[in-house]
Amino acid sequence: MRHLRYEYPTAWDHKVDGHAQTVMKQLGITYQHSTPQSMGDQFWFWNCENVPENLPEYISELDVDPMECIGWGLSKEQAKMIAQYKSLS
Secondary structure, rough: EEEEEEEEEHHOOOOOOHHHHHHHHHOHHHEEEEEHHHHHEEEEEEEEEEOOOOOOOEEEOOOOHHHHHEOOOEEEHHHHHHOOOOOOO
């Protein structure tokens, strides 16, 4: 599954004004869970589906193991849920 990072500063530079979750919905991207990252002015989206081939510059791949993010917005239970996710499609 793909995990994505939404970066607010880059979105603002591209004149995208909206909540990260709303923008993802507008792009047709679905996800299992989202985690705000206030220190980086980002949102992390876990187990994304319907991801377009060409992502906007303010959305990038997040190459991180959810188990390593416990305490960084994820509880142990959430990290396990993300790691064990199976696509419904």
